[in-house]
């Protein structure tokens with residue numbers, strides 16, 4: 479359609495966009511088939527997009543295959559190892575989690591620690607996971623605890639399957655509450671005047687639990703929250719994920 483009517487050729491980023499949408503809606507086979515049959519050469523990002531979808535829909539079999547494709551292109555990609563380990567962890571396959579960890583160690587892949595940044599009154603504040611180095615860390619932790627119970631009252635269930643380590647459920651929950659983006663958002667909510675949007679940057683991908691949690695936080699606090707992670711924007715307003723208008727227009731154009 480694009481080629482015939484407009485004389486335009488779909489580029490890799492267009493395919494990535496479609497794979498993302500197919501993957502999110504659970505059409506994993508179709509997404510994989512599209513990557514394998516597209517006329518442009520694939521990169522690690524398009525495979526990683528599908529890998530995230532495998533995690534979302536808990537498809538362990540495909541995840542293994544897809545992770546191999548990513549690592550074939552980029553053997554040092556720590557995020558894919560972490561995603562794959564996460565998929566095994568969701569299925570309680572700790573043996574497989576250890577194997578992935580061992581493979582990372584053998585290939586000397588280092589997992590980058592998760593760091594989030596938020597700007598408050600022209601000053602950038604940095605948080606890492608479980609961070610208590612911030613001067614306001616006691617208040618932030620208290621705020622986060624209160625917020626978490628409010629979220630639970632509204633139906634939030636911490637997705638402990640997002641935690642890679644074999645620890646008990648209470649520890650897993652604690653671990654999740656202290657992901658860097660949650661701490662950054664809590665701090666911003668305490669410090670950014672009401673009505674102003676909150677913008678957080680993260681060096682790694684936002685995990686599934688944080689994505690859901692931020693949706694609840696945005697709704698409870700009636701705040702626009704935008705998190706830019708290593709692969710995309712997570713944009714919430716009134717607790718709803720904002721699918722950009724341009725994206726819909728683009729798809730109508732592609733398949734119209």
Ligand SMILES: [Zn+2]
Nearest residue numbers: 657685687688
């Ligand atoms: Zn998280």
